[in-house]
Amino acid sequence: MKRLLIGLSLAGVFLAACHTARTQSEPQVIVVPPDEMSRQPALGPSTAGSPPAAPTPATVKPSATTVSLPPPAAAPANKHSYNSCNVDGPYIAITFDDGPHAVHTPTLLDMLKQRGLKATFYVVGQCAAEYPDIMKRIVAEGHEIGNHSWSHVALNSVGADSLRKQMENTNAAIKESTGLRPATMRPPYGATSARLNKLFDEEYGMKVILWSVDPLDWKNRNAATVSSRIIQNTHPGAIILAHDIHATTVAAMPEVFDTLTARGYKFVTVSELLALDRPAQLVKKETPAPTPAN
Numbered sequence: 001m002k003r004l005l006i007g008l009s010l011a012g013v014f015l016a017a018c019h020t021a022r023t024q025s026e027p028q029v030i031v032v033p034p035d036e037m038s039r040q041p042a043l044g045p046s047t048a049g050s051p052p053a054a055p056t057p058a059t060v061k062p063s064a065t066t067v068s069l070p071p072p073a074a075a076p077a078n079k080h081s082y083n084s085c086n087v088d089g090p091y092i093a094i095t096f097d098d099g100p101h102a103v104h105t106p107t108l109l110d111m112l113k114q115r116g117l118k119a120t121f122y123v124v125g126q127c128a129a130e131y132p133d134i135m136k137r138i139v140a141e142g143h144e145i146g147n148h149s150w151s152h153v154a155l156n157s158v159g160a161d162s163l164r165k166q167m168e169n170t171n172a173a174i175k176e177s178t179g180l181r182p183a184t185m186r187p188p189y190g191a192t193s194a195r196l197n198k199l200f201d202e203e204y205g206m207k208v209i210l211w212s213v214d215p216l217d218w219k220n221r222n223a224a225t226v227s228s229r230i231i232q233n234t235h236p237g238a239i240i241l242a243h244d245i246h247a248t249t250v251a252a253m254p255e256v257f258d259t260l261t262a263r264g265y266k267f268v269t270v271s272e273l274l275a276l277d278r279p280a281q282l283v284k285k286e287t288p289a290p291t292p293a294n
């Protein structure tokens with residue numbers, strides 16, 4: 001009982017902290033070199049005849065503006081985490097973490113809608129619970145929602161009980177507002193491990209999504225800096241990290257969206273990008289690389 005009370009009081013603190021904590025800068029991000037996490041060694045063969053359950057791809061909704069995608073190629077079955085994808089074509093996924101935010105997320109949704117672009121939102125559970133209407137709008141407009149923990153903790157530093165609550169309470173908040181179960185998750189600060197990646201994938205049915213483009217938008221609150229870093233570093237198959245809790249990040253987006261679109265990039269959701277992932281050696285060398293930076 002005492003434990004339950006402690007848990008409840010902590011939940012109360014976290015809930016009350018949604019406005020304040022989420023508007024603070026992202027603390028030190030653990031640097032994960034591109035594709036480092038996806039090169040983890042195989043964690044042992046699965047038991048013959050009982051492969052891990054496939055995640056429910058419930059968050060991808062068809063939409064009139066969805067980009068027409070080529071047929072998917074099979075990704076390695078034991079790949080639990082991704083920094084980027086190997087794709088035949090200029091497909092990219094932009095992701096927004098730490099929201100929803102009462103003001104900035106709707107502003108961003110307007111920008112995406114205007115251009116018919118798709119994004120993925122890694123929501124913090126306590127904020128998802130606070131803004132169910134924004135959650136509904138995100139899904140209604142064809143974007144994907146993923147799990148970013150309940151209270152933005154480093155998941156590799158909490159106990160098993162706390163880890164389970166962080167994951168399950170967030171999935172419950174997402175289900176409550178949208179009726180969907182997320183197919184992917186992003187660990188706060190990129191703090192994870194090979195063991196956790198396997199657990200998130202096999203126990204919760206969520207692939208672990210890191211990133212290959214990081215504009216450090218939590219640190220440098222300048223729209224021009226954020227947009228130029230994203231534009232300069234984006235590549236086919238990129239997963240772009242950004243935060244929709246910062247006004248400067250959202251202000252950077254029109255330039256990012258319009259420049260990358262003009263260069264031929266196609267914005268897809270993370271699950272759509274994962275469906276296009278294939279072994280690197282099969283990706284055509286003549287991938288249509290968009291025009292280099294001016």
Ligand SMILES: [Zn+2]
Nearest residue numbers: 097098188189
């Ligand atoms: Zn975060």
